[in-house]
Amino acid sequence: GTTSLDEVGQLSRAFDEMTVNLKKSREELEDYSRNLEKKVEERTKDLEIDISKRKKAEEQLEKLARIDSLIGCYNRRYGLELLDRQIKLSHRSKSPILLAFLDIDGFKAINDTFGHEEGDKVLKEVVELLKSTLREIDIICRMGGDEFLLIFPDSSLKEASLIKERLNKDLTKLNQTLKKPYKIELSVGLSEYNPDNPQSADELIRIADKKMYEEKKNKK
Numbered sequence: 001g002t003t004s005l006d007e008v009g010q011l012s013r014a015f016d017e018m019t020v021n022l023k024k025s026r027e028e029l030e031d032y033s034r035n036l037e038k039k040v041e042e043r044t045k046d047l048e049i050d051i052s053k054r055k056k057a058e059e060q061l062e063k064l065a066r067i068d069s070l071i072g073c074y075n076r077r078y079g080l081e082l083l084d085r086q087i088k089l090s091h092r093s094k095s096p097i098l099l100a101f102l103d104i105d106g107f108k109a110i111n112d113t114f115g116h117e118e119g120d121k122v123l124k125e126v127v128e129l130l131k132s133t134l135r136e137i138d139i140i141c142r143m144g145g146d147e148f149l150l151i152f153p154d155s156s157l158k159e160a161s162l163i164k165e166r167l168n169k170d171l172t173k174l175n176q177t178l179k180k181p182y183k184i185e186l187s188v189g190l191s192e193y194n195p196d197n198p199q200s201a202d203e204l205i206r207i208a209d210k211k212m213y214e215e216k217k218n219k220k
Helices: 006-064 074-094 106-114 114-135 157-178 201-220
Strands: 097-104 138-142 148-155 186-193
Touching: 006 074, 006 186, 074 097, 074 138, 074 148, 074 186, 074 201, 097 106, 097 114, 097 157, 097 201, 106 114, 114 138, 114 157, 157 186, 186 201
Parallel strands: none
Antiparallel strands: 097 148, 097 186, 138 148
């Protein structure tokens, strides 16, 4: 039988409607896809920011674990870690390490007379002095109170007098600049790590500490 014009019209309309619906569905799908992509992008960015923030916080914590925050040099724990590392390096490269144990003379009297705030200023001044006098590769760490450990890689006792001379010169300049009612003075003891005759970190510190006290005693 022949299809009536009416049926053809109905079919045509149905087809048009289907095309419109399909187009609408496709547009909705594309919209959904775009929104999804945007959300994924935003979430990825948020995650990246979160990761970056966490990384920064971790780095900050790591730094805090290494640094004596009051005066801005390495703390005892990290200083001893670095000394062990330097000893291993020195053992491999067969190069010496010079060690200095340093103490601020009359620090207790400065604290007692002028207060702890003034004492803190003295500690900061000493660290700044050491940073400006020593080389980039030299290591400064506070062992506690007014005692410091200085590590000089690739250096030996031969260079010691030159280092002490430079330190004394800069210290004289510092005292002239500060014009305080007291003088900042330092006692220094030295020891050397010789890879051909190795000693432990404890032994090296003990020797330098003993020599520092001998120097302090001779001043009295």
